[in-house]
Amino acid sequence: MLAEGLNGFLGHSALIVGLAASLFGAMAMIAAIRTRNPRLVRTVIPYGWLALVAAVVAVVAMERALITRDWSLAYVQKVGSYDTPALFNFTALWSALEGSILLWLLLLAMYTAIVMRRYRARLADPAVGWALAVMLLVTAFFFMLALGPTDAFREAAAPNFAMCCRGPNPLLQNHLLVMFHPPILYLGFVGFTVPFAFAIAALVTGRVGEGWLVETRRWALFAWGFLTLGIVLGGWWSYEVLGWGGVWAWDPVENASLLPWLTGTAYIHSVMVQERRGMLRVWNLSLLVATFSLTILGTFLTRSGVVNSVHAFSDGTIGPFLLGGFGVVLVVSLALIGWRGDRLRSPGAIDSPVSREGAFLANNVLLALFAFVILLGTVFPLIVEAKEDRQIAVGSPFFDAMTRPIGLVLLFLMAVAPALPWRKASGELLRDRLFWPAWCGAGTLALAVGVGATGWAPLLAFAFAGFAGGAAIRQLVLAARRQGYRGLLGRTNGGMVVHLGVIMIAVGLAASNSYTHAAEFTVQEGETVSFAGHTFTVVDVYDFSDERSVGIKADISIDGGQAYTPAISKYTAFGMDVATPSVKSSFVKDIYLTVENGTKPSTGTAKLKVFVKPMVMWIWIGGLLCGVGTVLAAFPGRNRRRPTDAVSAPVPLEEEIAGV
């Protein structure tokens, strides 16, 4: 077994080797492409594997340091402790900036190796070669970050246990979801590097047709799927850990994850217009560049300390590096798009705005506007501070007001677009195809009003959700009738399953944000209070303690049945209170219980807060459906189209132009 002090040496060595391997690999690939030397191309493969091995060794060295409590490393002093349970000690790797960059690096090196393996027979193709070179350069950038501004293996003086070694932030050692949410979110963030790399390769080689889109569509789809799951799991974590009863608060870190999701969503829709009609080439390239850049910008905004967030868990000096990286990506991409401007002109044309491509365009404009509003709201406090030297906050009231109308129009488009044919739709066709979905919307609205829902915005959301759900189910039923179970496969039909997931999330958010009831009670042991049609009996109020925390728990029986146990824990090392809610979940509503400060076991008094939140479970089921739909969309359906099939707009014959 290695001595503990070797972890730092091992980590640093791995990072240096990884940096060198990815830089040499990128240079070798560029040289091979320029000299058209296939033997040189083969030399890139070991460099790619070496970079992956280096990233794995660095992560293993850090995990080993955390597990063995190697206090010689500053990062272990920052996030390690003797009291942290094994699971949270393992996840402490990504509980602060330096370790998060190591995780990012590992996933990036994995993606690079998978791309290299997947295209091993075509590495001599300049488009594939440039894509791999770009990925290796991005990997080198992250190795550089991990060696410089976010050095996780920096040595530290002997620890002063009175001041250090308290373990990860209490919020990150409180729930199992911390094991899954960050890695899955990062799989999404990092995954968009692959389509971005192929886009840059297409620009460099001038092969800006539809070939690179076909190559990267599954990569983009999986990255989008992971990002969606990661965001939904983040909402779940917030719901289960933060104790305020909500899933989304428009916090800068949340916004930073939503920005690439919005541009990525726009991309996976507009890419179909390019494949089918040969249009929107610049737009699609710009969306991919935006998606990748926004992952970097989001990381800069939230990890550099320029904006404050409860989820940031960092105060690093990484800012200038990430901002520099963001600038380089933007300048290089825009310069390449400008350089290839002549080849990017669309050969196609849109016949009518009332068509599938017209709906995709409208959806893209709305998603881009959505992203712009969120970016503006997130950075606006910085702009005001720079201009007027005063601090302001831009929070959920602003984001709710601005994004609600956009969300409603997007839901409406989700209802109409699946019924629209490519090129042009007639009024008769639309009246026929949309009839039953529209009545689904009306039925949903009637049901909502019937159960007491009020307010124009949530009612409109339910109506459009019913409409969109009807349209998606109609499409799936028609496809299943034609093709059996294969009717669920393929991009269009898998996409409809994703639509159903997004609709469930929208309904869950609209209902839980609009119709939550909450109340606070001070109740003695044995007493019962009633609220929102339920009774709450305080069975017991008691103190508890473990290695990390002391706190108070209350056993609360809901409707005379099972007892639920909300708690407040004071993490002694941090002096920080963490409220752990206890939730009775069902498909219709959640009953969310927290105990508040003022609860006293000595007198048997519980200060209880009760939230009755409708349809929260729909958000989690919707997230799961999005994941399932993404997988279904990645399988080819029955009507497979070869990349060489005509996809651009049909060109009219001379006689059609002259004669008609």
Place this chain on the structure above:
Amino acid sequence: MSGARALQHAKRWPGWVLLVLVVAGLLAYGSTKDVGARTPEERVEEISKQLACPICDGETVYESRNTASISIRAEIRAQVTTTDAGDDEIIAYIVQQFGAQTQLLPRASGFESLVWVIPSVALVCAAVGLWFAFRRWRTAVDTVPDEQDRALVAAALAAGDGAGEAGDDT
């Protein structure tokens, strides 16, 4: 008239007119329905969601559990239960008492108004841009392929027949 023909007929206009009437009626009823007065707790909640915790990292007073937020919530509760002030007046009072950094909704005047104006301008620009794009596309076909172009495409397709990889469905 058979059932299928009646349905086809309904899908033309009558069914749609009925649908619009039903939806409009339900929306009008649902959005104007009197839901009764809000409880003091619900008012405290709504107001505290509109205010930022002055010493936190981006949390609202509603979410935050620190002492500053607890005292602001207590102040809001006192205002709600002991005065006749409306929600906006209470928010203005809290901002005055606890500092401008508690205001989560940017003002609609001065430099801050830009955060409202810019998205509106962007929306108008996007709509105008889309309109021009559609107009340009609808009149965009200005080149006609000649025989040579067609032969080139046919040759490329023929050459690609054997080498094509699995594509996708749309």
